[in-house]
Amino acid sequence: MPEVMFAGPDGRLEGRYHHSKETGAPLALILHPHPLHGGTMNNRVTYTMYQAFQRLGFSVMRFNFRGVGRSQGRYDGGIGEIGDAAAALDWMQAVNPNSGGLWIAGYSFGAFIGMQLLMRRPEISGWISVAPPANHYDFGFLAPCPCGGLMLHGDSDELVPEPAVKKLVDKLNTQKGVSVDYRILPGADHVFASHADVIAEHLEDYVRKTVARRAMALAAD
Template identity: 75%
Template sequence: MPEIMFAGPVGRLEGRYHHSSDEDAPLALILHPHPLHGGTMNNRITYTMYRSFQKMGFSVLRYNSRGVGRSQGRYDGGNGEISDAAAALDWMQSINPNATALWIAGYSFGAFVGMQLLMRRPEVTGWISVAPPANHYDFGFLAPCPCGGLMIAGDADNLVPEPEVRKLVDKLNTQKGVEVDYRIFNGADHVFANHAEHVSEAIEHHVNLCQQHAPLMLAAD
């Protein structure tokens, strides 16, 4: 789990990167929660997502956005953080030119940033959004959403009530060619205390299903 520093839009960004031994391995970018509320790349759920992709053989990067940890700059209300995510993706792609797939996984504020990045990068093949803050941000930019993914919510989440996430899921599922795998964890609050293992299992199950179907889709094309 080497420590890395790479160039961001307003200075150096700090990250942790796992490089797969397979030069054709898929890539995963992991995005942390809100930096003004203690969100860092070492957040428990952020780390859980990182480890899940690592176990599945991905090359995977998690990083601190501007102003967090040793990353330079300061919080920019979301816009600059999207640029940071794009820089992180550029860095990872530059050393993995043969990657077979690309996933974005974000938790809370990181889910919002990740979905914004999804709309800017057509090469993304899958996404994970854990507790996307549908009651705090307008996700109307997902029109149309380029591909399906996995959304996870807790039914005891007081910061992002599950019905708000369900509304977003239902809206996305009306779009042609988009299917959102929606999973609700009973008793889970916003920090998913005692549910990290369930998050990991859901991610691995969803990603493995998608990877199994991908060859079939390519053959059909």
């Protein structure tokens, strides 16, 4: 699990990167929770998603936003953090010029940043959002949302009530050509204390099915 340091908009950023042995493997970028509330790339949910994408054969990176761990800079209210994530994508794409697709996965604050990045990078082909803070941030920028994805949320989330996420999902699913797979995890709160493995199972199931469906569509063409 090589440690990497790469250039961000506000100084060097610290990450962990796994390079797939498969030629032309797809890429995945994992984004951690809020920097001011203890969020780091070593968060349990973030690390669980990192491992899940490894098992799926992806080249995958998780990294610390500015001001976290050994990453330089300071918290920027979300704006600079979008630039950090874009820099991480740039680094991965430079290392993998012939990658077979690009996915982004974020947890809590990381889900919000991931969806912002989705609107700026048309090459992103799939996304995973875990506990998106739909009651804290305005997700109205997802108009139109470029592609479908997977949204996971706990029905016992005390910080982000489930109905707020359901409202976001329903709004996205009214958009033409967009299908959001919304899966509610019974008994899970915002930190998913005993549900990390369940998140991994849902992620792997969704990504496998989505990749297989796209391969079939290409073959049919």
